[in-house]
Amino acid sequence: MNLFENPILRIKEFIGVGGPVVALLLCLSVIALAVILYKAWQFSALRVGKGQRTLAVLADKQDIARGHAVEKLGGMSGYSARMATYAIGLKQAEDNQTYKRSDIEEALALAAATQIKSLQSGFRALDSIAQIAPLIGLFGTVLGMITAFQALQQSGTSVDPSVLAGGIWVALLTTAVGLAVAMPTSIALTYFESRVEDHRLALEQIIAAILSPVASGAGRNSTPITVPQTQQAVHAH
Template identity: 30%
Template sequence: MTDHGLPVLVLAQADMQRSLLDYVLRGGPIGMIIVLISFVALGMIVAQLLRIRRDRLAPPQLAEDLARLLSSGDPEAAIARCNAEPKPSFLSRVLGTALARSTRSPFGMLELRTAVEDAGRAEIDRLYRLTDGVGLVASVAPMLGLLGTVIGMVGAFDAIMLAEGPARPDQLAGSISQALITTVLGLIVAIPCTAAYTYLRNRIDHLTSEIGETVDAMIAPLEANASETNA
């Protein structure tokens, strides 16, 4: 590209940035609110993508240590290992809670599977709650867009009533533009948020199911020993 072409490219990019900003500003206060919650949703999506990973939900070293301790029949040491995690994970919360409940129960390790299932459901619900914010934005954004549409149309009818004679197009353009822009902004935010919400929920289901299979294998020796003891 020649040096003569660079100023043209810079000016074109500046015009595009101004036009995008003008487009958002024409949406009025409702349009700004929609843009604001879109950034909030983006932050929540990124945070959840970083949080909902196999190595974060079930750190490999923790899983290895727990498998070794439980295979040797030492639930107390496994509980201590879970509590020693500097950043509690899905695996440490589920097994730590379930093992602590089983050691206090009169049924002992015979209650372990029920305790694991209860703790697992509680932790899955917690992950769902952290994702619900994205779903909330996906639901609210189009309703805000509809609100902006109604406000814009009310403004257009007000302009018609206040006009002396037939209303000119330029008297209606601002309100109608706001009405349409807020609808578009609401959909632009809602569609990807809906897709992200569905993806995150499915990812939670998939990873927690995989970790559940790992936990089943870990607690199998304790269940077998408990069954033999009570036989």
């Protein structure tokens, strides 16, 4: 019998061998998988880190001034296009002297920070699982080794090496499961973080492309808007 013939039975047998520690690690793996699948869908739907099309639309300054860029952006999906449309609206409001430049920069920084914060949701859960899964596995191994050596002590002089070896491999099983859960979770988290950094850079380029004509046309000094770090790096390993 292999895993695919009766997966539920095999999982029960696996938990029976590894004990509650393996059961806990399997629960963490299910949570991590659910978060990873959700983030993958979210990043794909919002086109995170793919702002090249938006920047291409904004390359023509005359289109921005005439409002043609908004029409083109209306047919595009994703966070980058939304930010560009919002920034163009604020730029037009500044041209009409409805808002001050400082208010526009503050509004754009807040909008960008909100986007980044939304994209980083779930990162702490993945980071926690990546860090705690090996520790839980090691804890299970320590408990298993204690049990194995207790059995060795009770056996006295009639020591059966196969019994000791069996107890040791069962104890090491929890560490292996913990690492198996932590490694793909850590890789997925690193990938998502890199996509968020790409999106942050795209937002800064979009905002600069829209606001720079305003600053140069009005003859005012302008400082580039830096998208704030809404969360410190959660993946430090």
